[in-house]
Amino acid sequence: xxxxxxxxxxxxxxxxxxxxxxxxxxxxxxxxxxxxxxxxxxxxxxxxxxxxxxxxxxxxxxxxxxxxxxxxxxxxxxxxxxxxxxxxxxxxxxxxxxxxxxxxxxxxxxxxxxxxxxxxxxxxxxxxxxxxxxxxxxxxxxxxxxxxxxxxxxxxxxxxxxxxxxxxxxxxxxxxxxxxxxxxxxxxxxxxxxxxxxxxxxxxxxxxxxxxxxxxxxxxxxxxxxxxxxxxxxxxxxxxxxxxxxxxxxxxxxxxxxxxxxxxxxxxxxxxxxxxxxxxxxxxxxxxxxxxxxxxxxxxxxxxxxxxxxx
Amino acid sequence: xxxxxxxxxxxxxxxxxxxxxxxxxxxxxxxxxxxxxxxxxxxxxxxxxxxxxxxxxxxxxxxxxxxxxxxxxxxxxxxxxxxxxxxxxxxxxxxxxxxxxxxxxxxxxxxxxxxxxxxxxxxxxxxxxxxxxxxxxxxxxxxxxxxxxxxxxxxxxxxxxxxxxxxxxxxxxxxxxxxxxxxxxxxxxxxxxxxxxxxxxxxxxxxxxxxxxxxxxxxxxxxxxxxxxxxxxxxxxxxxxxxxxxxxxxxxxxxxxxxxxxxxxxxxxxxxxxxxxxxxxxxxxxxxxxxxxxxxxxxxxxxxxxxxxxx
Numbered sequence: 242x243x244x245x246x247x248x249x250x251x252x253x254x255x256x257x258x259x260x261x262x263x264x265x266x267x268x269x270x271x272x273x274x275x276x277x278x279x280x281x282x283x284x285x286x287x288x289x290x291x292x293x294x295x296x297x298x299x300x301x302x303x304x305x306x307x308x309x310x311x312x313x314x315x316x317x318x319x320x321x322x323x324x325x326x327x328x329x330x331x332x333x334x335x336x337x338x339x340x341x342x343x344x345x346x347x348x349x350x351x352x353x354x355x356x357x358x359x360x361x362x363x364x365x366x367x368x369x370x371x372x373x374x375x376x377x378x379x380x381x382x383x384x385x386x387x388x389x390x391x392x393x394x395x396x397x398x399x400x401x402x403x404x405x406x407x408x409x410x411x412x413x414x415x416x417x418x419x420x421x422x423x424x425x426x427x428x429x430x431x432x433x434x435x436x437x438x439x440x441x442x443x444x445x446x447x448x449x450x451x452x453x454x455x456x457x458x459x460x461x462x463x464x465x466x467x468x469x470x471x472x473x474x475x476x477x478x479x480x481x482x483x484x485x486x487x488x489x490x491x492x493x494x495x496x497x498x499x500x501x502x503x504x505x506x507x508x509x510x511x512x513x514x515x516x517x518x519x520x521x522x523x524x525x526x527x528x529x530x531x532x533x534x535x536x537x538x539x540x541x542x543x544x545x546x547x548x549x550x551x552x
Numbered sequence: 553x554x555x556x557x558x559x560x561x562x563x564x565x566x567x568x569x570x571x572x573x574x575x576x577x578x579x580x581x582x583x584x585x586x587x588x589x590x591x592x593x594x595x596x597x598x599x600x601x602x603x604x605x606x607x608x609x610x611x612x613x614x615x616x617x618x619x620x621x622x623x624x625x626x627x628x629x630x631x632x633x634x635x636x637x638x639x640x641x642x643x644x645x646x647x648x649x650x651x652x653x654x655x656x657x658x659x660x661x662x663x664x665x666x667x668x669x670x671x672x673x674x675x676x677x678x679x680x681x682x683x684x685x686x687x688x689x690x691x692x693x694x695x696x697x698x699x700x701x702x703x704x705x706x707x708x709x710x711x712x713x714x715x716x717x718x719x720x721x722x723x724x725x726x727x728x729x730x731x732x733x734x735x736x737x738x739x740x741x742x743x744x745x746x747x748x749x750x751x752x753x754x755x756x757x758x759x760x761x762x763x764x765x766x767x768x769x770x771x772x773x774x775x776x777x778x779x780x781x782x783x784x785x786x787x788x789x790x791x792x793x794x795x796x797x798x799x800x801x802x803x804x805x806x807x808x809x810x811x812x813x814x815x816x817x818x819x820x821x822x823x824x825x826x827x828x829x830x831x832x833x834x835x836x837x838x839x840x841x842x843x844x845x846x847x848x849x850x851x852x853x854x855x856x857x858x859x860x861x862x863x
Contacts, residue, residue, distance in 0.1 A: 259618040260585035267578035274571035275627035307570040316586035355590040362673035
């Protein structure tokens with residue numbers, strides 16, 4: 242599979258030797274990550290191969306975005322049960338269009354015969370000392386999320402026939418599931434503002450939990466911020482939307498914290514070209530994650546589900 | 553799985569965030585490669601998990617060795633049909649012992665449920681401009697190989713019951729198949745001497761073919777250099793050894809070329825701690841690969857097999 246022509250002058254040697262050769266640069270740090278997608282686990286078996294190609298790269302680019310980095314180079318390890326030229330063509334189209342969009346170069350690969358599985362590894366870069374980790378959230382910080390978490394889970398539920406959605410919403414949610422948009426530009430802009438950041442792959446509650454564990458603090462989420470958004474609110478109950486946002490996965494939105502005194506400015510300056518920005522709660526002292534309803538009542542979130550909680 | 557403690561002061565952040573963070577350095581180039589091992593394809597299903605862990609990393613380190621580089625950091629993507637603690641413990645032991653041996657750090661990973669498959673991606677480094685490519689062989693260069701190619705293929709044949717070997721040889725050959733030793737030290741020493749280099753994964757004929765294609769030249773191999781080596785010669789016919797060397801894969805030895813006027817010095821200075829060094833032939837003008845017997849007769853090598861050839 243040829244790499245995309247991105248005119249990458251740091252790739253001294255691309256596909257075709259034992260390894261790629263890439264020029265290093267002082268003053269920067271390398272971000273290195275890998276993720277696997279398996280048919281029937283990470284995408285329904287009937288998924289369009291163009292979407293599989295797109296999503297395989299997108300979930301990896303999303304990890305680079307969550308550090309505030311620029312995605313640069315990637316390798317592809319593809320296992321296929323048999324050579325299917327049409328499938329490969331569609332897969333490549335989805336993969337390479339996304340690669341071109343973000344200027345990331347395919348520099349190596351390995352194709353093997355086996356159950357359908359795609360592993361991509363990405364190297365990104367970030368100016369030295371500026372990567373945004375999970376461990377920097379502090380009590381008083383405001384919590385934001387890009388986009389509307391829960392869309393991908395609702396899209397999957399509609400494919401499975403578990404919920405009934407109007408056609409326009411159904412299409413949008415399924416597109417969100419199949420073609421997640423890695424928030425690289427947003428992550429890059431947040432590099433000097435966010436105190437902590439993660440991408441939502443396991444669901445907001447679980448991924449915010451990772452930030453809280455790494456930062457040794459607690460958080461309160463306002464349920465209204467996640468349970469009322471048009472046009473979804475007109476088709477689904479607020480509790481269903483809240484549940485999808487907290488526990489659904491596969492959104493690949495960025496969840497991050499900023500110091501409270503920078504939060505208003507951030508909202509004002511958030512670019513119109515970016516995904517919507519939701520202010521969803523606050524970092525607090527203590528441990529665990531709580532949800533606050535519009536009346537100020539707190540519910541503690543456990544593994545999966547709410548517990549009414551009085552304190 | 554915890555990373556090995558290799559005291560790596562360039563890893564600013566290891567496993568546990570969205571990506572690892574690694575300090576870059578000017579004056580060096582990055583080598584980036586990925587390889588997948590699938591059960592039943594790249595190793596027999598009954599293979600000891602310690603060997604699977606070792607081999608998964610070894611085949612990737614071998615690619616770094618073939619560029620003359622130093623292996624530095626790797627990620628592991630592991631698909632497992634179910635959680636088997638004993639299996640994971642043995643796998644990790646094989647993987648991390650080899651990692652520690654060569655000072656390469658595990659900095660990221662992804663574990664998924666699926667058919668047994670291991671994809672490892674490695675970043676290596678090399679001083680800028682010193683990586684050894686496949687494309688630098690020139691007519692007149694001498695061709696060398698480390699070790700005795702064919703051992704792994706003969707080991708596999710003995711496991712399958714296709715050949716009968718004395719126990720000591722059988723054990724050695726099967727160990728070669730299961731625990732290939734990446735020639736990182738040898739590759740590193742060859743950085744300023746070799747004009748081209750590759751590791752033997754597909755078989756000597758195929759991999760030398762890659763060098764010839766990239767370097768646009770031809771080669772003549774002396775059959776005696778590959779068909780007579782003790783103790784194998786006492787158990788197997790020379791033609792069987794030659795066949796295994798030319799067409800067997802999985803050896804992970806280094807195949808390389810050096811200018812003729814440096815070849816004698818190289819042989820003299822080859823360290824006793826290294827694997828044996830075989831001088832196997834010469835790079836010539838033209839195309840294709842030929843084998844020369846002890847009488848000087850040339851046979852042209854086609855896809856798989858010899859053709860008697862007169863010129």
